[in-house]
Amino acid sequence: MDKRIKNINLRLTEYSLGNFNNRVKVSPELDEVDAISSGINMLGEELKAITISRNYFTNIFNSVSDMVFVLNPKGIITDANKSAQEQLKYESGSLIGKPISDLHGRDQSYFKNILKQLKEPFTDNETILHTNKGEIIPVRINVSQFSDQMKNQFILLTATDITFQIKAENMIIRAIIDTQEKERQRLAKDLHDSIIQPLSGIKLHISSSAFLAKSSRLKSNLVTSGDALNGLIIEMRNICFNLMPNTLEEFGLVKAIQAFCSRFLFVKKTKFKIEQNCKLPDFPPEINIDLYRIMQEFINNSIKHGEASSIRISFIYDKKNLKVILSDNGKGFDTKEYRKGMGLQNVKSRVKSHKGTLNIVSSIGKGTRYTIAIPLNIQI
Numbered sequence: 044m045d046k047r048i049k050n051i052n053l054r055l056t057e058y059s060l061g062n063f064n065n066r067v068k069v070s071p072e073l074d075e076v077d078a079i080s081s082g083i084n085m086l087g088e089e090l091k092a093i094t095i096s097r098n099y100f101t102n103i104f105n106s107v108s109d110m111v112f113v114l115n116p117k118g119i120i121t122d123a124n125k126s127a128q129e130q131l132k133y134e135s136g137s138l139i140g141k142p143i144s145d146l147h148g149r150d151q152s153y154f155k156n157i158l159k160q161l162k163e164p165f166t167d168n169e170t171i172l173h174t175n176k177g178e179i180i181p182v183r184i185n186v187s188q189f190s191d192q193m194k195n196q197f198i199l200l201t202a203t204d205i206t207f208q209i210k211a212e213n214m215i216i217r218a219i220i221d222t223q224e225k226e227r228q229r230l231a232k233d234l235h236d237s238i239i240q241p242l243s244g245i246k247l248h249i250s251s252s253a254f255l256a257k258s259s260r261l262k263s264n265l266v267t268s269g270d271a272l273n274g275l276i277i278e279m280r281n282i283c284f285n286l287m288p289n290t291l292e293e294f295g296l297v298k299a300i301q302a303f304c305s306r307f308l309f310v311k312k313t314k315f316k317i318e319q320n321c322k323l324p325d326f327p328p329e330i331n332i333d334l335y336r337i338m339q340e341f342i343n344n345s346i347k348h349g350e351a352s353s354i355r356i357s358f359i360y361d362k363k364n365l366k367v368i369l370s371d372n373g374k375g376f377d378t379k380e381y382r383k384g385m386g387l388q389n390v391k392s393r394v395k396s397h398k399g400t401l402n403i404v405s406s407i408g409k410g411t412r413y414t415i416a417i418p419l420n421i422q423i
């Protein structure tokens with residue numbers, strides 16, 4: 044065989060193996076074989092350029108710390124970068140061909156719904172992905188569409204692990220809540236020591252003066268003043284109780300909630316039913332105070348907005364979780380469209396700081412049911 048044809052053959056073999064560095068020699072005669080050789084050399088240059096840019100993008104694809112997935116329009120993974128494989132604990136290449144919905148685990152329809160309405164790029168602040176070992180990673184996702192040169196549609200989905208961000212947020216929320224509670228405690232103590240105690244002293248003084256008074260008019264005036272002062276003291280005690288119920292520390296969560304409810308029993312004639320599936324253990328103070336505040340908010344809402352005449356509170360404890368359900372027979376509200384107040388927002392923050400969940404089921408005319416679940420890690 045012509046030495047030059049052999050050379051062409053050798054280069055083509057090299058190209059098929061991914062080596063595009065060598066070229067075929069082209070002689071000055073420029074005959075037909077030289078023309079073919081030039082074509083082969085051009086092919087080599089072209090393949091080298093394509094390989095360099097493909098490697099360049101593959102390197103970028105694999106070196107980003109976010110998980111990156113390429114999906115077909117049906118939501119099947121056609122490519123996933125190294126971070127996705129590593130963070131989700133899959134063997135190399137084994138994510139390919141999987142429906143992205145499988146990674147959400149809890150809610151199969153989550154990604155399906157996003158992909159269905161994907162006209163604009165979509166960002167979700169918080170969702171979850173499941174690893175191959177069943178662990179849950181909280182993530183923020185970005186989803187957008189693109190098409191290749193052949194006009195095939197693809198979806199680019201990036202997921203950022205936000206575990207540390209959530210931890211930091213929870214620490215900040217916790218610090219704010221703890222400072223708030225300490226301040227309330229200080230205020231309650233100050234009010235009690237500097238105002239209620241002296242007022243009680245004055246009341247005693249007025250009572251004994253009324254007892255000693257000779258004139259019946261003066262006696263009656265002193266009794267009226269004593270009664271007014273008594274009303275003021277009761278009101279001040281109520282304020283102190285709302286700021287920091289002493290029953291909470293002394294007798295625990297359920298008793299403190301019972302004491303809070305009994306106040307409404309007299310004023311509003313609301314019926315309360317409080318039940319528990321077993322004796323509750325002593326929860327850490329931050330769980331106690333948070334659940335107490337949350338129940339305060341729910342009860343206030345049920346009475347103020349729902350005008351409920353009956354409220355049922357259930358504590359369900361099973362060593363790993365504490366579930367508290369409050370249901371009222373009030374007016375109910377549209378949970379999709381309602382005026383968002385500070386109350387439920389604070390409840391969400393408190394629940395979030397314990398990695399718990401809040402669920403509200405309500406519809407107009409049918410009452411409201413709030414469910415809180417808090418994972419516990421208490422040594423009993």
Ligand SMILES: Nc1ncnc2c1ncn2[C@@H]1O[C@H](COP(=O)(O)OP(=O)(O)OP(=O)(O)O)[C@@H](O)[C@H]1O
Pocket residue numbers: 340344345346348349350371373374375376381382383384385386387388411
């Ligand atoms: N149990 C309930 N029954 C009827 N409506 C409710 C109930 N709970 C909440 N809502 C509705 O949800 C809204 C938001 O409640 P949220 O506690 O966040 O704010 P708020 O009570 O209006 O104000 P704040 O709690 O800050 O004093 C209420 O204004 C009310 O319309």
Ligand SMILES: [Mg+2]
Pocket residue numbers: 340343344384386387
């Ligand atoms: Mg409220």
